[in-house]
Each structure stands twice: as C-alpha cells, then as structure tokens.
Amino acid sequence: MFLRMLVQAGLVLLAGVSVASAVSRPVVEDDFGTSEAGHIEIRSNVHNATGIRYVKNSGICETTPGVTQISGYIDVGTNMSMWFWFFESRNSPETSPFTLWLNGGPGCSSMIGLFQENGPCLVNADRNSTTINPYSWNNISNMIYIDQPIGTGFSYGTDTVNSTEAAAPFVWTAFQVLFESTLFSKYASREFIFGTESYGGHYGPSFVTYFEEQNALIDCGMIDAVPIVVSALMINNGWYDPLIQNVAYLDFATYAPGYGQLQPDDVLQNITEALYGSDGCVAQEEACYAAGNSTGSDKICRKADNYCIENVFVPAVGDYDSYDIRQNSSALFPPEYYKHFLHKKRVMKQIGAQVKYKECPDAPYELFVKTGDDARTWLPELSALADSGMKILIWAGDTDMNCNWLGGHASVLAMDWYGNETLHNTPFTNMTIDGTSVAAVQNVDNFSFARVYGAGHEVAAFQPQAALEIFSQVVRMEQLHSV
Numbered sequence: 001m002f003l004r005m006l007v008q009a010g011l012v013l014l015a016g017v018s019v020a021s022a023v024s025r026p027v028v029e030d031d032f033g034t035s036e037a038g039h040i041e042i043r044s045n046v047h048n049a050t051g052i053r054y055v056k057n058s059g060i061c062e063t064t065p066g067v068t069q070i071s072g073y074i075d076v077g078t079n080m081s082m083w084f085w086f087f088e089s090r091n092s093p094e095t096s097p098f099t100l101w102l103n104g105g106p107g108c109s110s111m112i113g114l115f116q117e118n119g120p121c122l123v124n125a126d127r128n129s130t131t132i133n134p135y136s137w138n139n140i141s142n143m144i145y146i147d148q149p150i151g152t153g154f155s156y157g158t159d160t161v162n163s164t165e166a167a168a169p170f171v172w173t174a175f176q177v178l179f180e181s182t183l184f185s186k187y188a189s190r191e192f193i194f195g196t197e198s199y200g201g202h203y204g205p206s207f208v209t210y211f212e213e214q215n216a217l218i219d220c221g222m223i224d225a226v227p228i229v230v231s232a233l234m235i236n237n238g239w240y241d242p243l244i245q246n247v248a249y250l251d252f253a254t255y256a257p258g259y260g261q262l263q264p265d266d267v268l269q270n271i272t273e274a275l276y277g278s279d280g281c282v283a284q285e286e287a288c289y290a291a292g293n294s295t296g297s298d299k300i301c302r303k304a305d306n307y308c309i310e311n312v313f314v315p316a317v318g319d320y321d322s323y324d325i326r327q328n329s330s331a332l333f334p335p336e337y338y339k340h341f342l343h344k345k346r347v348m349k350q351i352g353a354q355v356k357y358k359e360c361p362d363a364p365y366e367l368f369v370k371t372g373d374d375a376r377t378w379l380p381e382l383s384a385l386a387d388s389g390m391k392i393l394i395w396a397g398d399t400d401m402n403c404n405w406l407g408g409h410a411s412v413l414a415m416d417w418y419g420n421e422t423l424h425n426t427p428f429t430n431m432t433i434d435g436t437s438v439a440a441v442q443n444v445d446n447f448s449f450a451r452v453y454g455a456g457h458e459v460a461a462f463q464p465q466a467a468l469e470i471f472s473q474v475v476r477m478e479q480l481h482s483v
Contacts, residue, residue, distance in 0.1 A: 021336035049078040053351035071351040073411040083147040083154035087138040096190035097142040104199025107364030109153030110145040115338035117460035127340040162367040164202040166209035201238025207379035232391035237403040240411040243285040248407030249316035274311035281308040301372025324456030334461040353442040387417035398457025419444040432482040438466035443479035
C-alpha cells in the first residue's frame, strides 16, 4: 500500500558529491555569507555543490527563552535543497542526545511531525499563532526535522529518488554537510536517535543500514567522512513487510482488539479471496519478493501493490478513517491548522523558506510508484539491526488501521534475530503512567514493542504524554516500564 496516499500528514555515492576528504577541514564561521533571501550561508569545503543556508532564532514555534532554533536548507547536490528545522533541547542541550525525525509518505513532510506530533509548538485554531507544546521531544533532546526527498515540504530542486534505497545516500550526505559545520559538529559525537513513522518502516531500516555500511567504509579507510552512529531506532505505525501487513488488514477488519469486528462477513469473505486467490495479493507479493531487484521487478511489485490496495486495503477500511477508526470521515484530528500557518508569507520569510509548503506532493511519490517500492520488504534489514543489539522500539497506536498494530506485531514476530523465540514467549505487560494504562509492551533486551492505547497513526498527537515518556525511556536506553 502506498502510504503517501493515506498518511496525513547499495553504496551508491551521490552524483557530483565527492566524499574523498569529507572531514579534511571544518567549516568555520568566517566562511559565512548572506544570501539574497536573508539566509546565512555556509558552503562546504569538501563536498561539491553542497552547503547550508539558514536563519537562526526566527521566533517562530519555539519561544522558550534561551532555546536556539535554526531553519533553512542543506544543499546536498546541484539544485538539490533539503529543508531542515533544528531545535535545541530545552534542558541540558550541551549533553542531550541528537534526534532526527522523518515522516513517511513517501514524499510527506516532516513538518507533520513537528507541528502535529512531537515538536515545540502547536498551531492554534486562528491559524496565525502558536502555543508551546509541553510534551515536545526537545524537552530532553536536540531535535532536527528534515523534509526528504527533494520536492517534499519546503525542499526544492531536482529529485532523482525513486526508491527507499535511493533516498538513503542523500540523507547521509545531509548529515555530512551538517556535521562539517561548526553549527552542528558538536552533535556528531552525541547519542543519535533515529525517529520515524509510517513509511519510516522502510526508511528506518534502510537508512540506518546505509549509515552502518558507510561507517564500515570509514573504519577501513576507504572513505574519509564523519561516522553517523545510530544509538536507537524508533518507528511508530511503520510499513515494514507488505506481505505480512496486507494479511493483517483482514485480521484487523475481522476483529480489531478493543474495537471489535469492523466489516460485515461478506466483505471479509471477499477480502479473504482477494488475499489467497490464485493470483491474489499474497501470491503477487511473494512474486515481488522473489523478483528482488531484477529488471522486471518494478512492474511485478507495482502490480502487486496496486492489486493489494484496491482489493484488500480499501474494502478493509470501508467507511472508517484509516488513521483512526474512531472517526468515520476524513480525519478531524489532529487538525491541519499548521499548513495555513506555513503558507503565510511572514512566516516563510522569518524561517527562511523559499518555496510554498507542500505537505505530501505528488511528484516525489510518483517516482516511488514506478519502482513498486511500497510492495518491497525491509524486514531483513530491521532483523539484522535487532540482531546487532541496537536499541529498537517498534510501537503503534491501536486505532490506526493504515499501519495497524496487529501487522506491526506480526512483522516483529517474523524477524530473524536472536531474540525471536524469547519474544514469542514474552507476554504483554501493562505500562502505566501515574496508574493510568497507556500501552501494552514487550521487552527483550534492547528491543521493545508497544501497542499504545487510544492512539491513531500519529501516536504523539493522540497520546503526547505517553509518547514523551516512551521516548524518554528509549533515550535512557531503558526497557519500557510503568512510572
């Protein structure tokens, strides 16, 4: 299923980007220039056609006294400008970890996460002002939000990304450029938390694996670059394994735990036939997996994805809102006041945005459609990361149908890693905050799974206190527990 339609919100080096001497000399403040748009500009000394253009302390969103924010563009190649917005931690920024947040899509802006989920502010109903978010994740971490691929959100320029795999090098290069500058070089050695959701079930395993592959090249002297060492990976309501998760649509429509049967028996029978028929969703997904990255795989996977969306996902959802089954029309919550706010010229000028904001534009998404990327699995890579002992949280709001928690849980139960048997034999335990139940959790060493009660697709929007507490426990490298 192409989540871009449904969400609200290899070691290939970049063309024209040299990494031969990526850490030869840091960019210092003497290299600053001011662009016509009012940005402070830093050009990279070691990467071709790259640099940073930014404004500092715009006064938009984060209004906590003394807390620094930086917004602008990372140029990751010729005519490739990737939007970022950074917020310093409100508490102990000099020692707090560094957290990346990416929304999914593919092709949906991370401003969704910033303004609707875990960022420093919420936009008011007047669409012209903001309120401090007391549950912002920058209470405990330095946060950076990035719009990718190019063309998403405020990012602009030439977009060549047509798959999850193709997206990873650009994000890696963005951090090489950031960490080269004195603005961000101090964060290169911090704990690096990778937070994402939805299509992040593809992005997370892919990008972190790519970062580790680059780190291995750095270690053996094949490239001179800044290591990006991810200490924890968090994915909520992710799209990991389409074969498993398409089957879970039938399971969820048959009986959504806590919410009952969602579709009548005749609809469930039709979905069953669409799944398990001779040329049904399961057979087509298996063909996609078998095709791998062969020449004909794009067509096979694209056909599988289209079939499964039309014949499994759509009837399973029916009249429900796919992001929150408690709503039966287009999602009313979280509200999208922030989009109107970001379209205001005064706001764009203050934060340094140079193009009109597009939440989930068609162009980046269509490139992924052509390669059938949505129908491909990243469960092997996620399994390998879990097997390495990396701190990993897979969590999901239990009212989301899009990437429902039954499919997410079935995906982690299918992971090939040392903790597989233990996870199967580990019962769910109730996680509470001040005596109130917020989630059902499983912990195996550094791996945790959580079903968050009463939360839709954007967990932190629906359960901000619980989301912040869970994030805090991950940051502290703890197993999930009651407080």
